[in-house]
Amino acid sequence: MRHSSHLHSSRHGRWLCTASRRKVDLVVEAASELALCRPQPEAGPDIIEDGSVAVHQGRIVAVAKREEIRRRFRGQTVIEAKGRLVTPGFVDPHTHLLFAGSREDELELKLEGRSYIEILKAGGGILRTVEQTRKASLEKLVSRALNTLDRMLLHGTTTVEAKSGYGLTLRDEVKSLKAIKELDLQHRVDVVPTFMGAHALPPEFPDTASYTDHIVKEMLPRVAQLRLAKFCDVFCEKDVFSIEDSRRLLSEAKLRSMKPKIHADEFSRLGGAELAAEVRATSADHLIHASEKGLDNMARAGVVAVLMPGTSLVMMSDRYADASGMTSRGIPIALATDFNPNCMLENMQLVIALAVYRLQLKPIQALRAATINSAAALNVSESVGSLETGKKADLLVFEEKSHRFLGYHFGANSVHTVVKDGRIVVEGFKLAG
Numbered sequence: 048m049r050h051s052s053h054l055h056s057s058r059h060g061r062w063l064c065t066a067s068r069r070k071v072d073l074v075v076e077a078a079s080e081l082a083l084c085r086p087q088p089e090a091g092p093d094i095i096e097d098g099s100v101a102v103h104q105g106r107i108v109a110v111a112k113r114e115e116i117r118r119r120f121r122g123q124t125v126i127e128a129k130g131r132l133v134t135p136g137f138v139d140p141h142t143h144l145l146f147a148g149s150r151e152d153e154l155e156l157k158l159e160g161r162s163y164i165e166i167l168k169a170g171g172g173i174l175r176t177v178e179q180t181r182k183a184s185l186e187k188l189v190s191r192a193l194n195t196l197d198r199m200l201l202h203g204t205t206t207v208e209a210k211s212g213y214g215l216t217l218r219d220e221v222k223s224l225k226a227i228k229e230l231d232l233q234h235r236v237d238v239v240p241t242f243m244g245a246h247a248l249p250p251e252f253p254d255t256a257s258y259t260d261h262i263v264k265e266m267l268p269r270v271a272q273l274r275l276a277k278f279c280d281v282f283c284e285k286d287v288f289s290i291e292d293s294r295r296l297l298s299e300a301k302l303r304s305m306k307p308k309i310h311a312d313e314f315s316r317l318g319g320a321e322l323a324a325e326v327r328a329t330s331a332d333h334l335i336h337a338s339e340k341g342l343d344n345m346a347r348a349g350v351v352a353v354l355m356p357g358t359s360l361v362m363m364s365d366r367y368a369d370a371s372g373m374t375s376r377g378i379p380i381a382l383a384t385d386f387n388p389n390c391m392l393e394n395m396q397l398v399i400a401l402a403v404y405r406l407q408l409k410p411i412q413a414l415r416a417a418t419i420n421s422a423a424a425l426n427v428s429e430s431v432g433s434l435e436t437g438k439k440a441d442l443l444v445f446e447e448k449s450h451r452f453l454g455y456h457f458g459a460n461s462v463h464t465v466v467k468d469g470r471i472v473v474e475g476f477k478l479a480g
């Protein structure tokens with residue numbers, strides 16, 4: 048699939064060649080479909096058939112029909128994408144990437160009919176992971192998460208958000224965020240850090256109001272001082288953090304230059320969507336029980352809806368977010384894995400399939416939700432999420448020929464090649480050395 052291009056052998060030929068065609072690091076050539084996923088698809092065709100992409104110094108320098116790219120550019124390396132779909136790299140905008148241990152035994156409890164909140168109240172769920180994460184060293188947390196990032200990259204994810212939230216003490220939240228920073232430095236996948244001290248009530252505090260007070264007075268200033276997080280998130284839910292707790296926390300986070308995100312209306316209609324609009328959150332996530340008014344407000348405030356159909360699946364719930372109600376209001380929908388010890392799902396292709404079957408998104412909508420819209424959910428749509436000149440050269444070459452295979456062919460990995468920052472990092476379904 049890959050070969051290096053060769054210059055003409057004669058001196059004359061070489062001169063002609065370099066004079067007429069700009070030499071670039073990489074050309075991805077002759078895709079059956081280039082799915083551009085641009086922010087404004089109505090501005091022109093969003094899919095180029097028989098298209099090529101020219102890449103130089105980690106950036107996309109041109110996207111056009113094969114003939115035009117061939118006329119203008121000469122690639123040091125060429126990926127023959129003949130007959131295959133090429134898309135931007137996936138952006139996964141909601142994961143709880145960093146934790147120790149696992150909770151496979153809870154699957155049987157769930158099969159016996161215990162709810163997530165019941166398991167949490169019985170000392171299982173998040174709190175069990177908190178105990179294990181507190182005991183783990185930073186190095187151990189990093190090495191485990193690096194494996195997860197490898198698996199994500201193999202399935203096409205090139206940017207991922209990662210939340211803290213299994214430490215729940217100043218020391219352990221800072222440790223988790225430092226580990227997340229380390230992941231971004233060590234791994235090829237870009238990792239966007241979110242502080243989520245308000246993930247659960249730790250056993251050391253009597254109620255969420257007093258714990259929220261502790262987060263605001265002790266944790267937020269330290270996280271801000273160390274510049275460890277771009278976003279601040281809260282689990283706003285009945286029996287977890289109230290609307291008042293969440294409003295206080297997110298308002299304080301904004302004062303410390305962290306943008307708000309919110310786990311909103313996942314299990315009940317608490318008003319999380321309304322709060323997301325009120326605090327101008329970058330995204331509101333889950334939204335399974337969001338009210339009509341909450342969605343109206345989100346549309347007006349420009350909040351991105353992050354939907355995670357994998358979560359409904361592992362919760363054994365038939366309730367999914369109202370995606371059509373969101374698109375009809377003009378709310379951008381992003382898709383995420385929600386990777387966490389209760390939802391061990393790294394594969395965005397499977398999330399796209401679930402979105403097609405359970406949220407009734409068309410394959411092209413699901414693809415946009417997993418690229419440009421999820422980039423918007425992380426405020427990185429200026430640099431990733433679409434195939435456009437000037438953006439990072441993060442792109443995927445699929446086994447299949449068309450975006451219509453997304454969701455249709457599911458369960459197996461269809462991403463043959465991954466280019467990250469202009470470098471081939473996955474080839475033939477394997478990590479490139």
Ligand SMILES: [Zn+2]
Nearest residue numbers: 141143310385
């Ligand atoms: Zn979550």
